[in-house]
Amino acid sequence: QDNRVVLTLHPIDSDALIENFNPNNPTGPQQFVRDFAYEPLWIDNIWNPDNDFPALATAYEIADDLMSITYNLREGVKWSDGEDFNADDVIFTFEYAKANQDYPMGIDVYVEDTDTGSVVSAEKIDDYTVKFNLKEPDALARFALGGIYPLPEHIWADIEDPKNYANAKPVGTGPWTEVQNFSRSSVELCRNETSRYNEENAIDCLRFLQLNGNEQIIAAMSAGEVDWLGTGLTDPEITFTPQSEFNNYWLPPGGDVNLQINTTKAPFNDLEFRKALSVAIDRDTIVEISTFGLTTHTRFPIGTGEAYATWINDEALEPYAWLMAYDPDKAMELLDAAGFVDADNDGWRNNPDGTPISFEINIPNGWTDWINSGQTISENLQDVGLNAVVRTMDQGAWNDKARTGDFDSYIMWTNGGPTPYNTYNPMFNPRNMEQGRVDYQAMHQMRLPEVEDALAAFRSTADRDAQMEQMTNIHLAVAENLPVIGLFANPTWYEYSTRNFEGWVTEENPYVRPVVFEGTRERVIHALSLKPISR
Amino acid sequence: MTRVADAPVIEMDDVDKEFILGGAFLNQTYLKALSGISLRLVRGRALALVGESGSGKSTCARMVAGAYEPSSGAIRFHGEDISQFKGDRLQRYRSEVQMVFQDPFGSLNPTQSIGYHLERPLRLHRPDLKGKAVQEEMLTLLEGVGLRPAADYLKRRPHELSGGQRQRVAIARALSVQPEVLLADEPTSMLDVSVRLGILNLLEDLKQQRNLAALYITHDIATARYFAEDTAVMYAGHLVEQGPSEQITDNPRHPYTQLLIEAVPNPNRKIATTRTKRAADIPLWTRGSRGCPFVSRCPKATSICSESMPGPTDIGSGHYVRCHNL
Amino acid sequence: MSSDRAMIEVRNLTVDYIGDNSVARAVNGIDFEIREGEAFGLAGESGCGKSTVAFALARLTRLPGLVSGGQVRLNGDDVLKFDKARLKAYRWNEVSFVFQSAMNALNPVIPVSEQITDVIHTHQPELGNDGARARAVELFELVGIPPRRLDDYPHQFSGGMRQRICIAIALALSPKLIIMDEPTTALDVVVQRDIIEQIVEIKARLGFSVLFITHDLGLMIEFCDRIGVMYSGELVEVAPAEAILTNPLHPYTRALGNSFPPLTGPRTRLEGIAGTPPDLRSLPQGCRFAPRCPHAMEVCRTTAPELRYYPQNRSEAACHLLN
Amino acid sequence: MRELRIKKKPGWTSRLSPSLAAFVTNPKGMSGVIILLAIILFSILAPMFSEYNPHRRAGKPHVAPSYEHVMGTTRMGKDVYTQVAYGGRISLGVGFGAGIAAAVIGLAIGISAGYFGGRVDDILTFFVNVVLVLPGLPLIIVIASLVDSAGPLVIGIVLALTGWGWPARTIRTQTLSLRTREFVLSAELMGEKKWRIIFKEIFPNMLSFFMSGLVLGTIAAILAEAALSFIGLGDPNAVTWGTMLYWAQNNMALQTGAWWEIWPPALAIMLTGAALVMINFAVDEITNPQLKAGRKIGLIRKFLKRRGRSADVF
Amino acid sequence: MLYILRRVAFYLAAFFVAVTLNFFIPRIMPGDPSARIIASFQGRLNEAQVEAIRASYGTTGSLWEQYIGYVGQVLRMDFGISTVQFPEPTSSLLFYGATWTLVLVGIAITFAFLIGTMMGIHAAWNRGGFFDSVFTPINVMLNAFTPAVVALLLFYAFSLQLQWFPLGRAHATGLSPSWDPQFIGNVLYHATLPVLSILIVSFGGWHLGMRNVMINLLNEDFVILARAKGLSDRRVRYRYVARNAILPQITSLALSVGFLLGGALVTEQVFNYPGLGKFTVTAIESRDYSFIQAQLLLLTMSVLVANFLSDIANVILDPRLRKG
Numbered sequence A: 001q002d003n004r005v006v007l008t009l010h011p012i013d014s015d016a017l018i019e020n021f022n023p024n025n026p027t028g029p030q031q032f033v034r035d036f037a038y039e040p041l042w043i044d045n046i047w048n049p050d051n052d053f054p055a056l057a058t059a060y061e062i063a064d065d066l067m068s069i070t071y072n073l074r075e076g077v078k079w080s081d082g083e084d085f086n087a088d089d090v091i092f093t094f095e096y097a098k099a100n101q102d103y104p105m106g107i108d109v110y111v112e113d114t115d116t117g118s119v120v121s122a123e124k125i126d127d128y129t130v131k132f133n134l135k136e137p138d139a140l141a142r143f144a145l146g147g148i149y150p151l152p153e154h155i156w157a158d159i160e161d162p163k164n165y166a167n168a169k170p171v172g173t174g175p176w177t178e179v180q181n182f183s184r185s186s187v188e189l190c191r192n193e194t195s196r197y198n199e200e201n202a203i204d205c206l207r208f209l210q211l212n213g214n215e216q217i218i219a220a221m222s223a224g225e226v227d228w229l230g231t232g233l234t235d236p237e238i239t240f241t242p243q244s245e246f247n248n249y250w251l252p253p254g255g256d257v258n259l260q261i262n263t264t265k266a267p268f269n270d271l272e273f274r275k276a277l278s279v280a281i282d283r284d285t286i287v288e289i290s291t292f293g294l295t296t297h298t299r300f301p302i303g304t305g306e307a308y309a310t311w312i313n314d315e316a317l318e319p320y321a322w323l324m325a326y327d328p329d330k331a332m333e334l335l336d337a338a339g340f341v342d343a344d345n346d347g348w349r350n351n352p353d354g355t356p357i358s359f360e361i362n363i364p365n366g367w368t369d370w371i372n373s374g375q376t377i378s379e380n381l382q383d384v385g386l387n388a389v390v391r392t393m394d395q396g397a398w399n400d401k402a403r404t405g406d407f408d409s410y411i412m413w414t415n416g417g418p419t420p421y422n423t424y425n426p427m428f429n430p431r432n433m434e435q436g437r438v439d440y441q442a443m444h445q446m447r448l449p450e451v452e453d454a455l456a457a458f459r460s461t462a463d464r465d466a467q468m469e470q471m472t473n474i475h476l477a478v479a480e481n482l483p484v485i486g487l488f489a490n491p492t493w494y495e496y497s498t499r500n501f502e503g504w505v506t507e508e509n510p511y512v513r514p515v516v517f518e519g520t521r522e523r524v525i526h527a528l529s530l531k532p533i534s535r
Numbered sequence B: 001m002t003r004v005a006d007a008p009v010i011e012m013d014d015v016d017k018e019f020i021l022g023g024a025f026l027n028q029t030y031l032k033a034l035s036g037i038s039l040r041l042v043r044g045r046a047l048a049l050v051g052e053s054g055s056g057k058s059t060c061a062r063m064v065a066g067a068y069e070p071s072s073g074a075i076r077f078h079g080e081d082i083s084q085f086k087g088d089r090l091q092r093y094r095s096e097v098q099m100v101f102q103d104p105f106g107s108l109n110p111t112q113s114i115g116y117h118l119e120r121p122l123r124l125h126r127p128d129l130k131g132k133a134v135q136e137e138m139l140t141l142l143e144g145v146g147l148r149p150a151a152d153y154l155k156r157r158p159h160e161l162s163g164g165q166r167q168r169v170a171i172a173r174a175l176s177v178q179p180e181v182l183l184a185d186e187p188t189s190m191l192d193v194s195v196r197l198g199i200l201n202l203l204e205d206l207k208q209q210r211n212l213a214a215l216y217i218t219h220d221i222a223t224a225r226y227f228a229e230d231t232a233v234m235y236a237g238h239l240v241e242q243g244p245s246e247q248i249t250d251n252p253r254h255p256y257t258q259l260l261i262e263a264v265p266n267p268n269r270k271i272a273t274t275r276t277k278r279a280a281d282i283p284l285w286t287r288g289s290r291g292c293p294f295v296s297r298c299p300k301a302t303s304i305c306s307e308s309m310p311g312p313t314d315i316g317s318g319h320y321v322r323c324h325n326l
Numbered sequence C: 001m002s003s004d005r006a007m008i009e010v011r012n013l014t015v016d017y018i019g020d021n022s023v024a025r026a027v028n029g030i031d032f033e034i035r036e037g038e039a040f041g042l043a044g045e046s047g048c049g050k051s052t053v054a055f056a057l058a059r060l061t062r063l064p065g066l067v068s069g070g071q072v073r074l075n076g077d078d079v080l081k082f083d084k085a086r087l088k089a090y091r092w093n094e095v096s097f098v099f100q101s102a103m104n105a106l107n108p109v110i111p112v113s114e115q116i117t118d119v120i121h122t123h124q125p126e127l128g129n130d131g132a133r134a135r136a137v138e139l140f141e142l143v144g145i146p147p148r149r150l151d152d153y154p155h156q157f158s159g160g161m162r163q164r165i166c167i168a169i170a171l172a173l174s175p176k177l178i179i180m181d182e183p184t185t186a187l188d189v190v191v192q193r194d195i196i197e198q199i200v201e202i203k204a205r206l207g208f209s210v211l212f213i214t215h216d217l218g219l220m221i222e223f224c225d226r227i228g229v230m231y232s233g234e235l236v237e238v239a240p241a242e243a244i245l246t247n248p249l250h251p252y253t254r255a256l257g258n259s260f261p262p263l264t265g266p267r268t269r270l271e272g273i274a275g276t277p278p279d280l281r282s283l284p285q286g287c288r289f290a291p292r293c294p295h296a297m298e299v300c301r302t303t304a305p306e307l308r309y310y311p312q313n314r315s316e317a318a319c320h321l322l323n
Numbered sequence D: 001m002r003e004l005r006i007k008k009k010p011g012w013t014s015r016l017s018p019s020l021a022a023f024v025t026n027p028k029g030m031s032g033v034i035i036l037l038a039i040i041l042f043s044i045l046a047p048m049f050s051e052y053n054p055h056r057r058a059g060k061p062h063v064a065p066s067y068e069h070v071m072g073t074t075r076m077g078k079d080v081y082t083q084v085a086y087g088g089r090i091s092l093g094v095g096f097g098a099g100i101a102a103a104v105i106g107l108a109i110g111i112s113a114g115y116f117g118g119r120v121d122d123i124l125t126f127f128v129n130v131v132l133v134l135p136g137l138p139l140i141i142v143i144a145s146l147v148d149s150a151g152p153l154v155i156g157i158v159l160a161l162t163g164w165g166w167p168a169r170t171i172r173t174q175t176l177s178l179r180t181r182e183f184v185l186s187a188e189l190m191g192e193k194k195w196r197i198i199f200k201e202i203f204p205n206m207l208s209f210f211m212s213g214l215v216l217g218t219i220a221a222i223l224a225e226a227a228l229s230f231i232g233l234g235d236p237n238a239v240t241w242g243t244m245l246y247w248a249q250n251n252m253a254l255q256t257g258a259w260w261e262i263w264p265p266a267l268a269i270m271l272t273g274a275a276l277v278m279i280n281f282a283v284d285e286i287t288n289p290q291l292k293a294g295r296k297i298g299l300i301r302k303f304l305k306r307r308g309r310s311a312d313v314f
Numbered sequence E: 001m002l003y004i005l006r007r008v009a010f011y012l013a014a015f016f017v018a019v020t021l022n023f024f025i026p027r028i029m030p031g032d033p034s035a036r037i038i039a040s041f042q043g044r045l046n047e048a049q050v051e052a053i054r055a056s057y058g059t060t061g062s063l064w065e066q067y068i069g070y071v072g073q074v075l076r077m078d079f080g081i082s083t084v085q086f087p088e089p090t091s092s093l094l095f096y097g098a099t100w101t102l103v104l105v106g107i108a109i110t111f112a113f114l115i116g117t118m119m120g121i122h123a124a125w126n127r128g129g130f131f132d133s134v135f136t137p138i139n140v141m142l143n144a145f146t147p148a149v150v151a152l153l154l155f156y157a158f159s160l161q162l163q164w165f166p167l168g169r170a171h172a173t174g175l176s177p178s179w180d181p182q183f184i185g186n187v188l189y190h191a192t193l194p195v196l197s198i199l200i201v202s203f204g205g206w207h208l209g210m211r212n213v214m215i216n217l218l219n220e221d222f223v224i225l226a227r228a229k230g231l232s233d234r235r236v237r238y239r240y241v242a243r244n245a246i247l248p249q250i251t252s253l254a255l256s257v258g259f260l261l262g263g264a265l266v267t268e269q270v271f272n273y274p275g276l277g278k279f280t281v282t283a284i285e286s287r288d289y290s291f292i293q294a295q296l297l298l299l300t301m302s303v304l305v306a307n308f309l310s311d312i313a314n315v316i317l318d319p320r321l322r323k324g
């Protein structure tokens, strides 16, 4: 049996594997079975939008009023237990999500009680056509709806409490559905004999290992135990590449990391102060040293960066580029001018009203590259006379504080998505700033009506040029007001071993995003593109 | 030494003492360490308490010193029941009755200097002494027990002294508060023969000079006779014989006393090998025990002996014996 | 009952305790012999070196003790030079030991029977298990403890019984010499008497020699045939037991005799011995007893007297007064 | 007898109290003290030894030891030498603080239980046993995470609160045996106050046990602080030997060949531990002179061997 | 017997205290289990879903009701459901982790105890000799080393550089647990370095403990008597001295179980060994109440059981304790 071709990939750290393959269980299982066993309707190719991969749907159509989308489903697809896949399964899936709110299936179902959510209903047009009705006109809804993973109605209809369902024998339509050789330390997901991919699919099984900690994970790849990783690296040229001739990595820039500051209180409510903050930070050092040279610079103070390079209007933003350059003298000048001077001679600057300034940069325990960055920032700020210190805390506490709004500043990631809309919407949606339920992305809590308007306009057109125009408006508003202070772009972690497989995504051939984690629907395409090297 | 029987300083009147031996809540056993003990201490005289190990001698002394309360009966100091003493009166009583312990190695704190040991009682009980007077008093005391030059000793710690010297310090400390009663619990048992007499002689001198009432506890009947005018013999918490020391040793009447005297090494004879008796263990005296405790070993025991313990019989000149078979 | 044949001769025995910063000469060149069937006593106050002599005799000197000179001769062979094999036979076959405190001499976690039989197994393996057991039963009967208690543990016996068990162990192999280092000091006088009488009886039956150590002169005189009186690591007098009290030669012996109040006669004041023994690490010149001796002369403070035989007393003594 | 190398006791020790004299003439103990003092001084006087700030970058990342950076720099470019020096303040502070606090709590509880006996003893002993039985480190981890971030102070407090079981136990046993000593009874009968008996009569006799508890507690606390920081439950902003190890490990110092990032804090901990162990050896030997292995005994053995004899007993 | 009964009463009481502490301690920690689950969606939830999740993963009822429920659960040996590995029963994870910790710590304790004790016996017997003067201090100093550093160095040197030993795990991934020699061999091979790293820092304590107790005993009369009886060295050393010296060692052994279980945590972390320590750290980070509780309880219980066993061993080995 060991002539099988097995691809080992590591999408999630854990202490022990559990025998659970519930595609919507976020504590691990969905990393294993989404995309591979359960297919979505549509796979967007974010890096090459003109080359999407239709999955369970073959086409979609957005209504002119942007109030609905209709999907044509693929005919002749069978579930791995031999049953046919059809529109009933999709409708069932929608209704099931609606019925089980505590079992989030990734569908933003509209709920009357709270007036939240965007998808109002799913209509069966015929056996292979489904129409989703939206609450508001939304040109972007296809991105989310394409990500629905239909469940087989004949299995799930009987499951009363889906969140507690272990789904030990997953039934899906994807290329690998058969669970084999389960143990606490490894599990395999093997070929679905009914899969339509079988002709092109060279890989018999996917193997997932129990691994934990970057050191262990990297060592495993060097030893040939793992082929595909998305783990954090430290000095990869020393600690990773030399360990094995097959070790490779590529870290294209991902979403931005920002300093979220609480603009509801002094001194962060002062724009001049925020400008000073921005120029006081030495991003070169952060990129080169604090984050080991693995992150990339962001050119403009817009809260997003190179991941959405195609949406950036360089010319319009050029006047704001200075805000991203390290200039402590300028920072002090700005602070002095705005009245932030050391009034009580304690060595630290005060607010214009004389109250002392001292604030914390909150970072969860163990997020070491962020802690390093935070420490560099606090050094920079101390250099210009601002009493800023890093405060690390338990992740639970960190989560809590963010929601209650009880903080000075956080280092914070940005949400990603197919368009920058997915980043800006959570960042400026007023619903995310409500007292007591502040969203991580909106921690700055500054309402910018021009951004809100532009977001609405963006959503209500499917026209790329119109969207581009709105995006520029958003960029300008953000750069003008500095609700968040941009720091750097996170790397997209991607390591692969050429020991057993070829056909990997490379910088030269970036045919899909090479991310191994769930949430990147393209990963199944990546896996299917790999071919074993015969040695 | 014929003197009108002075009023006793200390009087133990039919004192019982029970200790809890352990056991769970319900079936606790009570060890009867003392049963109906009556003793009197008189100024200028010493009473020796002799008896086997564990017979309750120390318990007597400790009760007089106030370390334990009697289970029944009373201990009176100049007629006052000492269990009623509280606060200041108790504190004063503590200076009136002093104890010298058996173990010269254990009764001085190894971490404190000799000076400290003498200074504490003075500070506690001699408020009249101020400043330099304390120091002088300490020197006088040391000289009084024959530790000369006294000043040398103040700074030393107990381990720098020999056993005899330590025991002298302990005596000096007991005397520092000018007590009326001195309780000496085997003050020489840990000492070498050559210094033992020195201590006994010292105690004898003090007893006479200060007109002390002394209780001398020992199991060495020879030294009891040497030091004390009167002797009381204990067995398993009972007084079995009491009287002038010479009478006890020359004419022991209780079988236990006889056995005891018999057992004392005597250089004037050779050991006979015609043994018949064999020492049995001292019985464990509990609440339920009856009769004479010595019955298990007594050659003369009769049936009455295991039924009841007779009261004291006076056989003249203050010599009392508790035995059915006189 | 004792013959005049020496069974063990101690010649010029010297034992030192080596400290970090000093050497204490606990035994300083002493000479004596123990005759066959004799009870020889070593008396003297605490710390004068009695136990040290006894342990050296049994080849049990504990570190940091060091037998730095002299001989212990058994039938002409020097015990101190015995090799391992000879030593094993010497120990317990020829010399056995009864310690001061039976409480500590028995291993608390091993049944008493095993503590008796293991010595038999070691020295007379031919007896086998049953033989050893039978011997243990015999021994228990000999010292008057019911044999059914053989398998009990030490803590289940009273002090006197434990001491008797120790004696039983000492008798296990019928040794020629039994060393008894204060075998009864921890006991009550009545029990003490009982045990001593028992020893006397067994000794009469088996005829071994005894080296008896105690500081109770009265007891010693009662028990022993001859007595050596030690002072500060030296023998100051060796005399027949009767002579020790009645006709002491050495002032220390006399003083010692005077330290025991009598049980009879009028109550008179006795004087003990003033002062304390010298520190072994810095000894006085001359006679070691001189500083405490009421009769000390000039010569006493400069020259140490030697042990000499005084035929009229049948005693040996070391004192200038006698010359 | 020259082979036995007997030296005269140094004269100046006669002026010290005997246990102190025993300590200062104990080579193990004194080397421990000297090493420890050196480490403590090094930490206290840290600013004199280094012009860098331990919290700030002082140079390029991972500079190998050189003139400018005696022990090199960390991945973040902080000066290792400076961090070791300043880190010592906190590590030793936590260690000694928690060690002392645990020993003091243990002392108070142990003495009270032992001296007062009865109900008091039953209750206190129960708690001592519970503390002894509760799993140490895991509990510390849980408690430490009660507060958002476990800084050195928190770790110290938690260690103190969970570490007093052992000392309390030994001290109670010791008190029980001291309480039966006659000098305690004698002080009671003298009318001394209870607290005075505890502090003046009992406590001084317990000094060596207290010391030993303190030393062992300190070692345990230093190690526990290091362990907690190492697994990332400490405050990574604090500079302690434990967090230095944490960062070295996180930045893969071993893998990148930057041995100088990991060895100095590791050695500092080991050296401190070793020094404390030596002090504890000395304390043990003073309480119980038998334990002193004594070169003497070895020498006597040799002495006898050379003469064809062997030591009779041990 | 009474002695054992008294101990049993103590254990019951201690158990109850531990149960109670274990309940309250995790609950005073900030944050609750649902936060981690919500966070793991990285903002892909709408509010209704967030609320639904809070309601169904969070805790319900008053503290007192929770406590009663919890005590009931403990008595039924039902430890609830893990939220880190939802919805795996805590007990199955706990059992898994405990098994491997037991392997690791069991081997390590056994070896540390045996090696340390034997060395201690040897050192005490030849007190002042070469072995004693050199190894006693060295071994004890090893005790003061940081387990973290030792583990790290071993891992780096023997797993990463020399590659003599595996990178982690309790056994090779291809094997499934069974009692066949190949699997056991593989387990031992994987356990070597983790065990070694615990061993190195722990055997010194046993060495010193045994040595000190032995030395004190060597001067006891009963040992001298054994010598005087002409018994062989071996017999005196083991039957007369070591036999008695082992008693306090056994008591410490029981008390050290807790310390060792705690100490294994760092080792498990470094060697990716799937023991309780690793699970605990994760559970704490994610506020997995049921796991933390169950884990603390298990630890406490194992220490209690160890103590109980040592009490029994003491009664068996020490006749003085048998009565009363």
Ligand SMILES: Nc1ncnc2c1ncn2[C@@H]1O[C@H](COP(=O)(O)OP(=O)(O)OP(=O)(O)O)[C@@H](O)[C@H]1O
Binding pocket: B019, B020, B031, B033, B051, B052, B053, B054, B055, B056, B057, B058, B059, B060, B219
């Ligand atoms: N505090 C106590 N608790 C329980 N029993 C005690 C206590 N003190 C003494 N006893 C018991 O009381 C009995 C008498 O003891 P006591 O110390 O008075 O005897 P003693 O005659 O002084 O003996 P020794 O000659 O050994 O000193 C003994 O059996 C002893 O065990």
Ligand SMILES: Nc1ncnc2c1ncn2[C@@H]1O[C@H](COP(=O)(O)OP(=O)(O)OP(=O)(O)O)[C@@H](O)[C@H]1O
Binding pocket: C017, C018, C024, C026, C044, C045, C046, C047, C048, C049, C050, C051, C052, C053, C063, C064, C065, C215, C280
């Ligand atoms: N291990 C030792 N180290 C140093 N000195 C010792 C040691 N053992 C004994 N001594 C000293 O040797 C001297 C003789 O001791 P030994 O035990 O032989 O006296 P003893 O006559 O038996 O006294 P006791 O009647 O008290 O048993 C004493 O001064 C003692 O201090």
Ligand SMILES: [Mg+2]
Binding pocket: B057, B058, B059, B185
């Ligand atoms: Mg007494």
Ligand SMILES: [Mg+2]
Binding pocket: C050, C051, C052, C181
């Ligand atoms: Mg002796």
